[in-house]
Amino acid sequence: xxxxxxxxxxxxxxxxxxxxxxxxxxxxxNIDGDLPRHLLMGKIVLENVSPPTQELFSYxxxxxxxxxHEWLAGVIYYLSYAxxxxxxxxxxxxxxxxxxxxxxxxxxxxxxxxIFLNFLLVFxxxxxxxxxxxxxxxLFTMLFLAIWLIWMDRWYCGEPVKLWIFPALMLVxxxxxxxxxxxxxxxxxxxxxxxxxxxxxxxxxxxAMGRKLLIIALLSFLASLFNPxxxxxxxxxxxYINNNYLMSRIxxxxxxxxxxxxxxxxxxxxxxxxxxxxxxxxxxxxAQIILMAGxxxxxxxxxxxxxxxxxxxxxxxxxAFKEIKIIPPLRRIEAVLERMEGQASGKGWPVIVTILVxxxxxxxxxxxxxxxxxxxxxxxAVRWLENNPHSGRMFNAFDWGGYIxxxxxxxxxxxxxxxxxxxxxxTQKYEAIVxxxxxxQEIFNxxxxxxxxxxxxxxxxQTLKDEGWEIIYKDQTAVILTRx
Numbered sequence: 001x002x003x004x005x006x007x008x009x010x011x012x013x014x015x016x017x018x019x020x021x022x023x024x025x026x027x028x029x030n031i032d033g034d035l036p037r038h039l040l041m042g043k044i045v046l047e048n049v050s051p052p053t054q055e056l057f058s059y060x061x062x063x064x065x066x067x068x069h070e071w072l073a074g075v076i077y078y079l080s081y082a083x084x085x086x087x088x089x090x091x092x093x094x095x096x097x098x099x100x101x102x103x104x105x106x107x108x109x110x111x112x113x114x115i116f117l118n119f120l121l122v123f124x125x126x127x128x129x130x131x132x133x134x135x136x137x138x139l140f141t142m143l144f145l146a147i148w149l150i151w152m153d154r155w156y157c158g159e160p161v162k163l164w165i166f167p168a169l170m171l172v173x174x175x176x177x178x179x180x181x182x183x184x185x186x187x188x189x190x191x192x193x194x195x196x197x198x199x200x201x202x203x204x205x206x207x208a209m210g211r212k213l214l215i216i217a218l219l220s221f222l223a224s225l226f227n228p229x230x231x232x233x234x235x236x237x238x239x240y241i242n243n244n245y246l247m248s249r250i251x252x253x254x255x256x257x258x259x260x261x262x263x264x265x266x267x268x269x270x271x272x273x274x275x276x277x278x279x280x281x282x283x284x285x286x287a288q289i290i291l292m293a294g295x296x297x298x299x300x301x302x303x304x305x306x307x308x309x310x311x312x313x314x315x316x317x318x319x320a321f322k323e324i325k326i327i328p329p330l331r332r333i334e335a336v337l338e339r340m341e342g343q344a345s346g347k348g349w350p351v352i353v354t355i356l357v358x359x360x361x362x363x364x365x366x367x368x369x370x371x372x373x374x375x376x377x378x379x380x381a382v383r384w385l386e387n388n389p390h391s392g393r394m395f396n397a398f399d400w401g402g403y404i405x406x407x408x409x410x411x412x413x414x415x416x417x418x419x420x421x422x423x424x425x426x427t428q429k430y431e432a433i434v435x436x437x438x439x440x441q442e443i444f445n446x447x448x449x450x451x452x453x454x455x456x457x458x459x460x461x462q463t464l465k466d467e468g469w470e471i472i473y474k475d476q477t478a479v480i481l482t483r484x
Contacts, residue, residue: 007349009115009337010106014350017126018098021133022357025090025370028135033377034418035077035089035135037402038070040409042078045071051228057405058420059393059413060447067229067236072175073137084358086370089135091358096139100146101126102350104311107150108318115337116330117321124272125314127265129307138307141179144169145311148183153315156190156209156287166216167223174224178237182308187217189294193287236422245424249431256303266306270296273313280320288316377403378478381453385412385473390482392450398430400453400478415449434460451482 007015021028029035037057045051051071055061080088101122108118132138148169155161166183173180191213198210227233247253256263273292277284284292291312299309326334374380378400385408394415396404401417414420421427433440436459443449452469454461456479464481465471473480 006340009119009341010102010109011349013105013119013122014098014102015353017101018094018350018353018357021094021097022090024130024133025087025094026373028090028093028133029086029370030373030376031134032136032418033399033402035402036372036377036406037417037419038074038137039078039081039089040074040402040406041068041071042074042076042081045075046078053228055420057401057409057413057417058415058426060415060426061420062413065229065232067233069174069178069227069229069233069237070137070176071228072172073140073177076140077135077137086372090370091354093133093135093139095354096143097126097129097133098350100139100143100311101314103143103150104146104315108315108321112318112322114318114321114324114326114334115341116333117326118318121317121321122314124265124269125310128269128310128313130265131262131303132307137177138179140176141173141182142307142311144173144176144180145182145186145308146315148173149186149312149315152186152190153288156285163212163216163219167219170220171223171226174233175227178233179308180224181237183220184217185294186291186312187213187220189291190287191217192290193285196286196290240422243422243424245427249427250304252304253302255301256299256306263303263306266299266309269310269313270299273317276317276320280324283319283322284316288319292316372403374475374477376477378453379403380475381473381478381480382407385453385480388473390451390480393448395433395444395449395452395454397454404453415447434458436460436463449483451480453478453480455479 041051044056045068051068052066053068055064055066077089077092080092082088084091104125105118105122108122109115112118129142132142148166151161151165151169155163170180170183173183191210194210194213198207224233225231229236241247256266258264258267273296277289277292281289295305295309295312298305372379378397382404389411394404394412396414396416398416398418401414401420404412404414405417416426416430429443432438433443434454452460452464455477456474461479461481468484469481470484471479471481
């Protein structure tokens with residue numbers, strides 16, 4: 001007999017992830033300075049009914065061609081902000097995270113029937129990605145990669161999946177986030193796996209499947225061109241990835257430091273992947289093995305790719321649990337969960353919990369639970385500037401660019417922000433200034449910089465004071481100086 005009020009295990013898993021992500025909301029908002037800029041981009045697109053194609057935010061590059069490859073994510077984030085403020089942004093981010101891993105667990109269980117083993121595997125994948133639980137557009141990539149991977153695996157195994165689904169998803173994905181390239185890496189892995197079967201085991205290689213894989217790749221590529229910049233999006237992305245200078249300056253693009261505790265789940269999942277692939281290699285297709293090897297190598301080369309590997313491994317490794325003999329304790333747990341699942345028929349729990357949380361976040365006591373921390377962002381300094389507008393060109397701290405723009409644009413443009421520089425030229429000038437290296441004063445003169453908003457503890461602050469600049473505002477986070 002099924003009981004309507006009992007939630008399914010999948011629903012319980014969703015709620016646990018959802019509430020965990022919500023609890024991490026203040027941290028997700030304040031890890032870096034990207035979100036305010038994405039909110040501003042969403043606002044601009046909604047007001048102008050189209051994404052910008054020229055640089056709007058930095059006076060250094062003003063008027064240059066601009067690739068707004070994350071404009072759609074900005075729109076969605078801004079709409080959530082317009083309804084519930086920063087609580088709405090965190091609510092959306094938590095829904096994306098919980099939905100990603102709930103879908104992975106649900107489909108893995110449909111595939112192999114192992115509720116608890118899949119839970120352990122997918123939970124480990126979620127732990128790996130937790131270092132990237134940040135309110136940025138890559139959360140859409142996590143969800144889309146999970147869906148893309150499931151569809152590709154089902155289609156490759158002969159299940160009915162319409163080919164048009166892939167370019168349709170890519171059309172949305174490519175306007176959400178630049179990591180839509182991960183979808184193409186999945187396709188390449190399956191093409192490589194099919195090619196391996198064709199060369200070494202022709203009896204299992206379907207020529208029609210090979211042709212369809214190429215069609216999926218071609219149609220998806222064409223769909224990726226439907227964005228404000230067209231083919232230039234690919235050019236910009238590849239040039240950015242191949243820019244060794246910029247890559248060396250971004251902390252998350254460096255290899256993961258396994259001495260740090262936050263990378264322990266990644267290390268465990270990498271080791272677990274090697275063991276499972278070795279022991280149960282007969283359960284994996286060549287495409288899946290290549291897929292795991294490729295995304296595993298990417299995670300080792302750059303910590304930025306850890307979230308991609310966490311998703312790929314969580315689903316792909318579940319193939320090993322099909323028709324597997326498990327030890328008695330695990331077998332008993334699986335049996336209990338199967339009986340519970342057989343009695344549960346409540347399917348609305350994720351919706352109910354989401355609505356209840358939304359109502360709570362609307363309440364007065366929790367409206368400021370999620371906020372930009374004044375110890376991280378120049379909150380008070382920017383508020384002072386709103387009441388005391390300052391003219392002229394500014395120099396600003398890199399991580400504060402988006403926050404300053406969100407509150408002061410278009411009257412005030414910044415020197416640099418997180419997505420201004422694509423070739424490294426501006427970053428080199430920024431580094432020269434903040435490290436007082438070489439002819440940094442000439443850069444100030446070149447761009448006619450007349451004031452600065454920077455942390456008070458920077459050596460640059462004292463140097464500007466020594467050169468006669470006047471402090472017109474100061475708090476523990478930010479100082480505003482102006483040239484006399």
